[in-house]
Amino acid sequence: MHPPAGAVSMSKVKFFSGENVPLEMHKVRIVQKLTLPPIERRLAAIQEAGNNTFLLKNRDIYLDMLTDSGVNAMSDKQLGAMMEADDSYAGSETFSKLQDKIRDIFGMEYFLPVHQGRAAENIVSKVFVRPGTVVPMNYHFTTSKAHIVLNGGTVEEILIDEGLAVTSTHPFKGNIDLDKLQALINTHGADTIAYVRLETGTNLIGGQPHSLQNLREVSTLCRAHGILVVFDASLLADNLYFIKTREAACKDMSLREITREISGLVDVIYFSARKLGCARGGGIITNSEDAYLKMRELVTLYEGFLTYGGMSIREIEALTVGLEETMDEDMVSQGPQFIGYMVEELSRKGVPVITPAGGLGCHLDAMRFLDHLPQTEYPAGALASALYLVSGVRGMERGSVSEQRDAEGNETYSNMELLRLAVPRRVFTLSQLKYAVDRISWLYENRALVGGLRFIEEPKILRFFFGKLAPTTDWQSALVAKFRADFGDSL
Ligand code: F0G
Numbered sequence: 001m002h003p004p005a006g007a008v009s010m011s012k013v014k015f016f017s018g019e020n021v022p023l024e025m026h027k028v029r030i031v032q033k034l035t036l037p038p039i040e041r042r043l044a045a046i047q048e049a050g051n052n053t054f055l056l057k058n059r060d061i062y063l064d065m066l067t068d069s070g071v072n073a074m075s076d077k078q079l080g081a082m083m084e085a086d087d088s089y090a091g092s093e094t095f096s097k098l099q100d101k102i103r104d105i106f107g108m109e110y111f112l113p114v115h116q117g118r119a120a121e122n123i124v125s126k127v128f129v130r131p132g133t134v135v136p137m138n139y140h141f142t143t144s145k146a147h148i149v150l151n152g153g154t155v156e157e158i159l160i161d162e163g164l165a166v167t168s169t170h171p172f173k174g175n176i177d178l179d180k181l182q183a184l185i186n187t188h189g190a191d192t193i194a195y196v197r198l199e200t201g202t203n204l205i206g207g208q209p210h211s212l213q214n215l216r217e218v219s220t221l222c223r224a225h226g227i228l229v230v231f232d233a234s235l236l237a238d239n240l241y242f243i244k245t246r247e248a249a250c251k252d253m254s255l256r257e258i259t260r261e262i263s264g265l266v267d268v269i270y271f272s273a274r275k276l277g278c279a280r281g282g283g284i285i286t287n288s289e290d291a292y293l294k295m296r297e298l299v300t301l302y303e304g305f306l307t308y309g310g311m312s313i314r315e316i317e318a319l320t321v322g323l324e325e326t327m328d329e330d331m332v333s334q335g336p337q338f339i340g341y342m343v344e345e346l347s348r349k350g351v352p353v354i355t356p357a358g359g360l361g362c363h364l365d366a367m368r369f370l371d372h373l374p375q376t377e378y379p380a381g382a383l384a385s386a387l388y389l390v391s392g393v394r395g396m397e398r399g400s401v402s403e404q405r406d407a408e409g410n411e412t413y414s415n416m417e418l419l420r421l422a423v424p425r426r427v428f429t430l431s432q433l434k435y436a437v438d439r440i441s442w443l444y445e446n447r448a449l450v451g452g453l454r455f456i457e458e459p460k461i462l463r464f465f466f467g468k469l470a471p472t473t474d475w476q477s478a479l480v481a482k483f484r485a486d487f488g489d490s491l
Contacts, residue, residue, distance in 0.1 A: 020344070022337035025330035026426055029076065036062040036392045036491045039483050043389060043476060050468025051385040051453055052401075053394045062392030063432055065421040068335070068360055070274035073426035074318060075325060078278065081317040088307075095307035098320045102285055105256065105323055106263040110292035112284040112299045113309025113316070117234050117272025118143040120284045123298045124230060124270055127291070129153035129194045136184050137197035138176045139163065139205050142402060142462065144197065144232065153194055156184055163205050164415050166365045167355045171246040174202035174210040174239075176218050185225055195228035198266070201235025201242075204398055206418065207339075207360030209242035212250055212258060219265035231266040234275045237425070238359020241332045255327045267291070273315070277322035278425060281311035335359060335425045338433060342423070345437045351444045354418065361422035364440065366399060369419075370450055375400055377452025377472055380417040385469075386450045387419065389476060390483055391439035392491075395421045402464045446482055451475030 013023050037045070037060055049055035053066060064071065086093035095113070102111045114120045121144050129135065131152025137144075138159045145155050158180035163173040176198060185193065198218060202208045215231075222229050240255045250258060263269060268291060273281040284299075286292055296306065303310040311319075325331045336359050343357035352368035364387075366380040373379040380399030388394055399417035406412050421436065443450070457468040 020341070022334070022341050022430070024334065024426075026075075026334070028073075034062055035059070038491055039389065039480055042392055043480055046385050046388050046476075050457065051381065051471065052464070052467055052469060053384050053388055053396060054465050055468070056388065056394055060392070061388075061394045063428065063436060064394050065361060065423065065436070066394050066396045068275055068422045068424040069272065070280050071424045071427065072275070072278040073424070074278055075321070077325070078318040078321045081321045082314040085313040085317045087313045090305055090307055092307045092313060092316075094313050094316050094320075098316050101320045101323055102283070105259055105327065106269060106285050107260050108263055108269070108285045108287045110286050110289070112292070112295055112306065113311055114270075114282045114284065114299065114303045115310025116274055116280070117232075117270065117282045118147065119303055119310065120270035120272075120282050121147040122302065123284065123295050124268060125151045125153070126298055127294045128228065128230075132192065133194035134184065134188050134192055135194050135197055136176075136181055138174050138199055138210060139202050141199060141203050141232070142464075144199070146462065148194075158184065159202075159205070163202070163208065166352070166368070166416065169356060171209075171242070171356065172211040172214060173205060173208035173356075173358075174199070175214040176210070178217055178221060181218065181221060185221075185227070190225040190227050193225075193227050195230045195268070196222050197230045197232060199232040199235075200239040200262075201237075201359045203235060203360060204402075204418075205358075205416065206354035206363040206420075207235060207238060207358030208354075209239045209246070209358065211247050212243050212261060213247065215262060215265050228268065229266040230268045230270070231262065233262075233269050233271040235359055236262075236271065236276050237326050237332045238336055240326075241329075241336045241359070244329070255329060255332065259327070273311075273319045273322070277319045277326060279315045279319035279322050281309070281315050281319055283309070331425075335423055338423050338428070338430070341430070342421070342433050342437060345434075346440060349437075349441045349444070351440055361420050363398070364395075364419040364421065366417040366419050369444065370447060372448065373450075373452045375413045375417065376411070377454070378417075378469065379452070380414075380419050381453045381469060382450055382471075383419045385453065385471075385476075386479060387440065387443060389479060390443050391436065393421065393436050393439065395419045397464060401467065401469070404461065404463060442486070446479065449475060449479050449482060 045060040125147040129151040133153045136156045160175045160177045162170040269285040340357040342362040352365040354363040366383040370379040381397045381401045384397045398420045400414045452472040453469040
């Protein structure tokens with residue numbers, strides 16, 4: 001897989017060998033011991049977890065690629081800042097520092113702190129979504145959709161068609177299709193549209209970016225009709241990297257300039273600081289006093305006083321530094337470059353992955369990886385279970401298990417069946433990624449042994465968190481036997 005046409009590299013170091021190596025611009029000074037239990041223990045562990053990787057215990061995991069949320073490495077400067085936190089219920093100096101940093105980076109006046117991204121979604125949905133309203137968006141995220149639906153709204157996905165093409169060379173698969181947006185405005189009328197939501201670094205289609213140009217066009221159309229634009233900035237770091245490296249017109253802009261332009265085009269920004277800023281928490285940012293005042297009441301009701309919003313004051317210090325570090329090209333490059341490396345290695349071995357490489361993680365295409373399994377047997381869930389079994393690598397199912405049934409109780413099958421292997425920022429080494437690639441390739445060779453799953457416990461809301469599944473046949477024992485035959489007593 002080659003980078004999309006016109007892509008520029010942010011890497012400042014060329015290798016004599018010509019090899020494309022994502023070189024780390026940081027050193028590791030604090031480490032955490034890992035263990036890799038033998039495959040027999042992994043079999044017991046995945047069975048105890050009901051084949052749901054959310055229910056595995058960390059002690060049974062070698063590489064935790066479940067998510068990049070709240071598990072990014074923090075810098076020495078972030079940790080140092082946490083020692084100076086000014087803790088007080090109201091009027092904390094620490095909060096003022098964060099507010100100043102937000103104003104400096106985003107150029108917007110008002111900031112509301114919340115305890116994590118979905119808390120921001122709760123508040124934004126409660127204020128702007130009314131029963132019967134429609135929220136067009138490039139693509140949904142699980143929690144964002146759940147809050148909109150809970151408030152009586154409907155989600156309309158208006159991603160460009162190419163966004164759902166698993167293999168593609170389109171550099172901006174997260175773009176909104178302007179014609180689809182115009183058609184929705186014509187059908188529903190601008191008043192029925194609560195807001196347009198643009199998710200940067202679009203999570204569920206493989207961390208795929210949108211272009212700055214697309215946001216400009218979306219903003220122009222929305223402003224012409226008086227429609228609010230809400231920007232989910234949780235994955236902004238990755239999207240900034242792709243705007244800078246793939247959008248020719250932006251290659252000379254600094255990350256700060258790109259960020260400032262983005263905030264000038266939208267009305268409300270919200271984010272999960274578990275991703276953006278490598279801390280834990282979240283926030284809502286706006287220039288509209290009216291929107292701020294409406295949301296402010298709900299922050300004090302659901303989150304906490306306005307100078308902490310449910311966040312620990314130490315995390316607020318870390319977030320302030322983390323946001324500034326997000327304006328550093330070395331920092332935002334590391335994740336996408338490691339992911340690009342993994343995608344390239346797997347593609348070379350013929351393993352079906354989402355292309356082009358996005359942010360957040362490497363995404364295996366379970367629909368093609370396990371093309372002998374029907375969607376009724378949850379191929380992405382089966383792949384998550386099988387990969388953990390053969391490697392101790394924990395990924396996250398992002399397919400039909402992550403959907404929920406419709407009002408009549410029928411399954412709603414996902415457009416894509418993906419196994420997401422998140423690459424938290426600055427956490428893993430290249431040899432660990434090579435190990436993951438090695439075991440994935442082995443599993444691909446032996447894919448015919450992998451069977452399906454069926455629910456044995458199925459919660460009604462967000463079932464992927466606590467649901468339990470069982471294998472449809474005894475395929476897992478067959479996989480263990482083949483592993484032992486090929487790898488002997490290796491872990
Ligand atoms: N928006 C996006 C785009 C997200 O990816 C997430 C979380 C949220 C909102 C909610 O934020 O977790 O802080 O409440 N994504 C995590 C993930 C859970 O694993 O992709 P949160």
